Amino acid sequence: MIRALCLAALLVLAMAAPAAAHNVTAGADLRFAQTIAGAEVTVVIKGTSRVPGPLRIGVIAYEPVAGPSIALEIRSVEDGRTVTGTARAAADPAYTALRVERTGPHELKLSAGDEVAVLPFRVLVDRGSPGDLLIYGGLFVAALLLVGGLLTGALTRPGPAMGLAAVSAAGVTVAAMVIVFEPQLPPAPPDGAAPAVTTAGGRPYAQARVATEPARPGAGEEFTLGIDLVDGSTGRPVDDLVVHHEALAHVIVTSEDGRFFRHVHPLRTAPGRLEVRLRADRPGRYFAHAELEREDSGGQLATTSFEIGAGGEVTTSPDAVAAPVLRPAVPVAGRPTTIELTAPAGVRPWLGMVGHLIVRNQDGSFLGHIHEMGTPGPRLRFTFSFPEPGRYLAWAQYAVSDRIVTAPFTVEVTEGGR
Ligand SMILES: [Cu+2]
Numbered sequence: 001m002i003r004a005l006c007l008a009a010l011l012v013l014a015m016a017a018p019a020a021a022h023n024v025t026a027g028a029d030l031r032f033a034q035t036i037a038g039a040e041v042t043v044v045i046k047g048t049s050r051v052p053g054p055l056r057i058g059v060i061a062y063e064p065v066a067g068p069s070i071a072l073e074i075r076s077v078e079d080g081r082t083v084t085g086t087a088r089a090a091a092d093p094a095y096t097a098l099r100v101e102r103t104g105p106h107e108l109k110l111s112a113g114d115e116v117a118v119l120p121f122r123v124l125v126d127r128g129s130p131g132d133l134l135i136y137g138g139l140f141v142a143a144l145l146l147v148g149g150l151l152t153g154a155l156t157r158p159g160p161a162m163g164l165a166a167v168s169a170a171g172v173t174v175a176a177m178v179i180v181f182e183p184q185l186p187p188a189p190p191d192g193a194a195p196a197v198t199t200a201g202g203r204p205y206a207q208a209r210v211a212t213e214p215a216r217p218g219a220g221e222e223f224t225l226g227i228d229l230v231d232g233s234t235g236r237p238v239d240d241l242v243v244h245h246e247a248l249a250h251v252i253v254t255s256e257d258g259r260f261f262r263h264v265h266p267l268r269t270a271p272g273r274l275e276v277r278l279r280a281d282r283p284g285r286y287f288a289h290a291e292l293e294r295e296d297s298g299g300q301l302a303t304t305s306f307e308i309g310a311g312g313e314v315t316t317s318p319d320a321v322a323a324p325v326l327r328p329a330v331p332v333a334g335r336p337t338t339i340e341l342t343a344p345a346g347v348r349p350w351l352g353m354v355g356h357l358i359v360r361n362q363d364g365s366f367l368g369h370i371h372e373m374g375t376p377g378p379r380l381r382f383t384f385s386f387p388e389p390g391r392y393l394a395w396a397q398y399a400v401s402d403r404i405v406t407a408p409f410t411v412e413v414t415e416g417g418r
Contacts, residue, residue: 106122142168229292251291
């Protein structure tokens with residue numbers, strides 16, 4: 001009896017759900033921030049509980065709000081079947097329904113202009129828990145045996161009747177145990193889940209190469225910033241990036257003087273390859289910092305610096321935003337500083353947060369990225385500990401109804417006394 005229960009418990013545990021990467025489930029929407037066709041958008045795949053059935057896809061535009069029209073194509077990796085549609089990026093987008101026939105691995109292809117992104121994801125649909133099977137199975141067996149026992153008893157054969165009654169009681173006990181303990185057990189893997197793979201000690205960081213194409217773009221000229229990710233131990237492309245803060249990668253591109261700033265979300269163009277198109281407005285030295293996270297590994301920062309040559313320069317002016325209030329007014333290295341901005345009404349969440357703060361040191365060797373703390377009212381408040389004394393360049397970002405506001409400021413940090 002005890003052995004049977006242990007076996008049942010082990011079976012349930014062995015079927016624990018694998019790590020969730022880019023999964024569309026009944027419970028959650030899948031969101032990918034993308035910089036495509038010069039627009040900053042978030043692609044949303046709504047959660048689904050039914051397959052075959054429609055997958056609803058919308059593209060939220062942050063800047064510009066009248067975003068591009070994006071061609072959508074969903075392909076099942078298992079049977080190659082594709083279904084296509086169109087989504088128009090908008091602040092409050094209409095959702096396009098694309099019918100999928102099965103669970104499991106799929107790819108969402110986005111095309112706008114001559115840019116294409118391919119986002120891998122899985123369609124998962126919950127199936128009944130193994131606990132349910134044990135509960136109903138146990139009760140069914142118990143009922144069957146009880147009837148058998150009664151009949152046998154009625155035929156005046158007490159020995160076998162007692163035996164059947166005992167097994168019946170065991171069936172009821174199993175069902176009752178499962179009812180009591182099931183909430184503590186991991187859920188069954190949904191239909192379409194990847195086989196669970198765990199690597200002892202986790203996977204290594206991706207080896208990242210960040211480079212521009214052409215190698216030395218001119219000012220005002222469009223160029224591609226590419227990120228190639230390779231697994232150091234296998235030499236194969238790394239294609240298991242986790243969506244964190246609603247993107248596969250967050251890339252911050254700044255000029256050395258800090259007057260140029262872009263926070264963009266590159267497109268996955270092939271396994272292990274991310275790309276984003278940019279235009280820098282003045283010649284000089286630039287830094288690119290890419291935040292990414294590999295599944296079963298951890299968050300990492302990949303950086304590079306590059307030169308922008310002379311060319312047809314364009315001048316952009318930063319947003320006119322009131323300077324933030326710092327407490328203490330002169331931050332001390334290694335101690336928390338509170339940075340507070342007045343935000344206009346109608347700030348909307350972007351990348352899962354109300355506000356973002358990005359901090360870089362002068363030579364680009366340090367980049368910090370933190371989030372607003374959920375302050376009520378028309379204020380955005382950040383707490384940041386500057387690692388060393390010196391001058392820092394900082395940018396606070398938030399989204400309003402029609403654009404993403406970037407508020408640049410500089411901070412002088414003093415040495416902490418002991
Ligand atoms: Cu980002």
